[in-house]
Amino acid sequence: MAAWSSSPSLRHLLLLRPRLPLSPTCLAGSFSRRHIHSHSRRRFLSSASSSMLTHGDEASTHVDANGVVDVNPPRGTRDFPPEDMRLRTWLFDQFREVSRLMAFEEVDFPVLESEALFIRKAGEEITQQLYNFEDKGGRRVVLRPEITPSLARLVIKQGKSVSLPLKWFTIGQCWRYERMTRGRRREHYQWNMDIFGVPKVRAIVLLFQRLGITSSDVGIRVSSRKVLLAVLNMYSIPEHLFTQVCVIVDKFGKLTREEIEKELMSTGLSSEAVQGIIEVLSLKSLSKLEEVLGSGVEAVADLKKLFSFAEQYGYADWICFDASVVRGLAYYTGIVFEAFDREGKLRAICGGGRYDKLLSTFGSEDIPACGFGFGDAVIVELLKEKGLLPDMSRQIDDIVFPLDEVLEGPASSIASSLRKKGRAVDLVEDKRLKWVFKHAERINASRLILVGNSEWERGMVRVKILSTREEYEVKADELD
């Protein structure tokens, strides 16, 4: 359930003009480092240069022969300075709120997992790009590429004592390792919602609605892997080829039709079967599918049921049948889906499906399950595009400023008592008044509270409301 991004960093997607001029390095994360000359990057000399050199690591961009260290995070990874972090927090809050409304419980897993959880033989991109290595104890470990196998692991570990259905969600970072030729990122965050025990996930529509996205902006393409299974049956193709075929046909759009045909042929399929598969995948109508496969087929029944639910539950306008949707993960077994922007500019916004047989591949009893992964990148691009990102500027309630050093004690007490009332307070000391006014504007403070000698003698402070420029005196202990 990975939807990796090669998008610009979150910083660039903010609606607000950044107040701080961006240094060239701030842009470095968004495209290949090759475009940036070393002299235009800020670099710093590490005091540890001699120790580092013992690693003799010439290939690294992080340490050169002189022990000069790059100020950027590792290739393909992001820092989140405050303005980017606000955006991320806001997005994650949306994910969490939707999950709460849907009565899902949050869980989490180590970002480092055993490699064995992700070794699958179907040739998926995700398992070919594992960020894996051997730890000092000789264990094969991996920075996880997706979260579903960890979920499955915990379901098995919890054992039969837990009551089904389990409705779990998680928001976590996922990793991959590939050559950085296209400046693609090596990490992203992903919201996962999974149900073990029953079949429905309706949260995606709820999230879109909360974000102000409508069904004319976004659609959800739905199909079922059982469509392909039915085609394989039509041509008497052995079922053990099923997963492999799924992973190959998922590459439609990335590879040409000829390349797909070639890959399918190489698994031993007849050219008739290959043509049959490709024809069925082009179908966009459920009744057409029924004509081709026949009405007795499980795939058709499942899909009809799903569309009739959608009708009843009022989200039919969000979904459409599209047989070409297969998804790239080996373990899907039934319904699969992905959300897309109707203008067709962006990659898939999220994707998921039913995976009823994942647990048995781990040697445990199967439990019907379905879920989705929702990345943090494409959705932000879409919101930007549609002008739906909220105001992301910093927001502080009060700045408290003593006009004299001897008033630092009282100013601090005022700050403390305001904080106890829940207000976000910046206590400023050792600055000039002019700086404080600039600072108040910069951090978007609501009020400025000045503690000056003549007022303080009377137990008073001066309050300035920054939006209206209104100014008044108030008793210090009557401040709210």
Added chain:
Amino acid sequence: MAAWSSSPSLRHLLLLRPRLPLSPTCLAGSFSRRHIHSHSRRRFLSSASSSMLTHGDEASTHVDANGVVDVNPPRGTRDFPPEDMRLRTWLFDQFREVSRLMAFEEVDFPVLESEALFIRKAGEEITQQLYNFEDKGGRRVVLRPEITPSLARLVIKQGKSVSLPLKWFTIGQCWRYERMTRGRRREHYQWNMDIFGVPKVRAIVLLFQRLGITSSDVGIRVSSRKVLLAVLNMYSIPEHLFTQVCVIVDKFGKLTREEIEKELMSTGLSSEAVQGIIEVLSLKSLSKLEEVLGSGVEAVADLKKLFSFAEQYGYADWICFDASVVRGLAYYTGIVFEAFDREGKLRAICGGGRYDKLLSTFGSEDIPACGFGFGDAVIVELLKEKGLLPDMSRQIDDIVFPLDEVLEGPASSIASSLRKKGRAVDLVEDKRLKWVFKHAERINASRLILVGNSEWERGMVRVKILSTREEYEVKADELD
């Protein structure tokens, strides 16, 4: 700023009796796996066994020769099932709220960093236990052991355009790699607050107060590294030995006095100097310190100023001078502190200090800075001990249940409209009423909303308030 834990998992610290019987594996995280026999662990057979075996990894506990895969997360790491996640979320919310009140901005960094950021020559434990490895591109990378160097990196990257002081906080996972002889964990989460540009951090006391911890439960030991610097000057010891001496004397309590003396002697110090250092470190009174070092010394002036601030700002009862506090990180330069439980049962709760020269070790201009790291483990042990953990049970507002399959549509609409009003709603289908009642109790639901045929014909639903067992009918569109 690491305060690693060998504590039991969060699950065991919950006040609530877990409703679900714990399987033996759930305990595995809290002590060495060596104690757990393979037959008492749930294991699962991976379908990928043959691929895994190509790695020939005999040392791994995760894959044995038969391709049997462990259901536990990697050694020394934790899963967070829902009940543990609720506790973690609650704790992080406290960290975030205190940071917000203090007008700190949240930032984040990759958990994977360049090794070069953490290579320091002072012999700190933290740099000896790096979870480091070489990536496929030949770069030396590390799962970060602490967050401060990443903060410093981003400060440098942001450049002169940012306005000081920067007040940043972050909550992130930190890693270490050591032999797991004591069952110690390899990861923990840490709250960091750092100020670049000015010297004060008062948030710890605010957090304790919010958590219900008083100054008779917890104290903060304070000293300054300049105390040791003054002692070195008294004995004309060259300043380049300063950091090394700090790292050695921090081991007091872990090593015996004799071992410390031996390590200090091995740096070339005279036995006189060693005795002088050890005597000064035993001082617990600021006036005694002034007697020994003289009043002109910077260390004394700094500490006096800090204690007078604390007096003015009303947190003097939380802090005490203790010359033995040095902290184990190489880069501290001035005031250092750590919070401890007054009963003396636990390890340090958090620790921090001033690090005015870290940026120049990276080749950048120095900015005065201070900060602290606050782990997620010891504080939870303390709260448990004091009976201060809040009720952590799951909380759902409504369960909506259609009594007949044909009412699934209306039930779904009711759930949707309640969610739009902000209520957490669990829509239950395909279950018996008896199960639903049990389920309601298990997930701590407030209301049960039953959609039955005879009521629905009149546009009504039946509502049951689960705490009072009150039951009534209400118009479906009048539900709040």
